[in-house]
Structures are given as structure tokens and as C-alpha cells.
Amino acid sequence: MLEIRHLSVGYARHPVIRSLSAGPLPSGRIIALLGPNGSGKSTLLKALAGLLRPSSGQILLGGADIARGSPAHRARQVAYLPQSLPAAVHLRVLESVLVAAHVPEPAGGVPDAGAAADVLHRLGIAPLAMRYLDELSGGQKQLVGLAQALIRQPRMLLLDEPLSALDLHHQWHVMDVLARETRQHELTTLVVLHDLNMALQRSDEVLLIHEGNLVAHGAPAVVITPGVLADVYQVKARVETGSQGFPHILIDSLLPRETTGK
Numbered sequence: 001m002l003e004i005r006h007l008s009v010g011y012a013r014h015p016v017i018r019s020l021s022a023g024p025l026p027s028g029r030i031i032a033l034l035g036p037n038g039s040g041k042s043t044l045l046k047a048l049a050g051l052l053r054p055s056s057g058q059i060l061l062g063g064a065d066i067a068r069g070s071p072a073h074r075a076r077q078v079a080y081l082p083q084s085l086p087a088a089v090h091l092r093v094l095e096s097v098l099v100a101a102h103v104p105e106p107a108g109g110v111p112d113a114g115a116a117a118d119v120l121h122r123l124g125i126a127p128l129a130m131r132y133l134d135e136l137s138g139g140q141k142q143l144v145g146l147a148q149a150l151i152r153q154p155r156m157l158l159l160d161e162p163l164s165a166l167d168l169h170h171q172w173h174v175m176d177v178l179a180r181e182t183r184q185h186e187l188t189t190l191v192v193l194h195d196l197n198m199a200l201q202r203s204d205e206v207l208l209i210h211e212g213n214l215v216a217h218g219a220p221a222v223v224i225t226p227g228v229l230a231d232v233y234q235v236k237a238r239v240e241t242g243s244q245g246f247p248h249i250l251i252d253s254l255l256p257r258e259t260t261g262k
Helices: 041-049 071-077 093-101 113-122 138-150 168-184 196-202 226-233
Strands: 002-011 014-025 029-034 056-061 078-081 156-160 188-192 205-210 213-218 235-241 247-254
Touching: 002 041, 014 041, 014 056, 014 205, 014 213, 029 041, 029 168, 029 196, 041 078, 041 156, 041 188, 071 078, 078 138, 093 113, 093 138, 113 138, 113 168, 138 156, 138 168, 156 168, 168 188, 168 196, 196 247, 205 226, 213 226, 226 235
Parallel strands: 029 188, 029 205, 078 156, 156 188
Antiparallel strands: 002 014, 002 056, 205 213, 235 247
């Protein structure tokens, strides 16, 4: 389980997350991290990944405060896929996944080429195994980045907008893969999403952040309501159920933004 206690983190003199507490968040479930642009979603994910040091608070994974542990220990526990991937190097896809498996070396031993090929197969990108990274499209690189995260066998998986460069088919495919991997391996999976319909239909829980504060946590249908959409996103909207039984959001109009100087 993941538990966040009174976490504050930011950049230099600019605080972003302010004494945020959430959890315990159980493993084996997809947790969507939602909020408007600039609300602190990516900052929170970077703090959980160890890329930003909190000014105060605790990040407990399995009862241990990983915010105060060694970087090597955290790297064995947590895999992070950023929104903007690093520049592609001239490595074959299979080689890049094998390299990722060594960073750091997992306690159970380093996965071999067969395990790497299996991850590519589960993601539906096995045909890319012998292609070079710098030849791939943005969406293909994002799928390879997910393979590099999964091969490390983490306890917690942090994904910052993993669907942003994917077409509609691959968006749903990735969410299906994430759900299967999360349940099968009992991962704690946090996914930053901007597609609220995807969060409604494909996540198990939702954390909604606004202006650095947690404003709601719970089942997607409980958190994503017309009132919350009006207060947080400044839209007049309805949440309706389609013919297949899935909820979806319909935007009727924009609401005037409050004058906050932002």
C-alpha cells in the first residue's frame, strides 16, 4: 500500500504541493491522478519517484518511508515514466528494454532477453523488437518506455500522461495492459490522465488535485460529478450512461473563470 502523509514539495521558493495526504492506496488497482493544468500532478509524481525532495511529509510504501531511503532502494521499488521521454538513442528496442532491466539490478535477478521479449509481446509491440529507437514514432516510443518500466518489476508504477502520444486504439490497449499488469503483479499504479472519460471508465480510484491540494479521493463515479467539474474545471457538464452501460461526460458550456491572477 501507498500512503502519503502531509507532503509538501515544490521548486526553489515556489511551493506546489501543500501538506497533501492520501491513502492508504491499495495495490492491485489503477489510480488516476486528475486535475487542471498546473494543479501539481506531475510535481506529485516526481516527488513519489524521488526526482524532487519534499520539504516535509512522508511517502510510505509498504510502511517504509521511501522519501528518506537511499536512491538505490527507491529505484528498486519505483518505476517512473515521464511525460516527455528522453531523446532516443541508437539502440534496438529489445536492447533498450534489457538495459532498463539493469537500472538498478532487481533483487530477484536481472530479466533475460526472453523476459524482455515477453513484455514487448504483452504490450503488442513485439514486431518493433529489432527496430532502432530513433526510428520510432512518438507513440511507439511511449509504448517502449512503458516496456522499460515494466521489465524492472517495480512495486509502484508512476506514469505521467502515458496516453498523450497514442491513437485511440492504443490508448485503450495500454489501459487494458496496465490493468492486467497491475492486478497480476499487485502493483500500486498511479496514472496522470487528462481524459476524464478514460478515468471514469478505466480506473479503479481517482485522486483529484487542484492548486496543490487534494480535493477528492474515491471511486471515479463518486469523484467526477457535475459539481466537481464546475468547481475545478469551470465547465458546465453532465455525466451520462451510454448504451453499453459506461458513464461519459458531456460538456454543455464553459463557465467564467474566477479572477485569481493565474
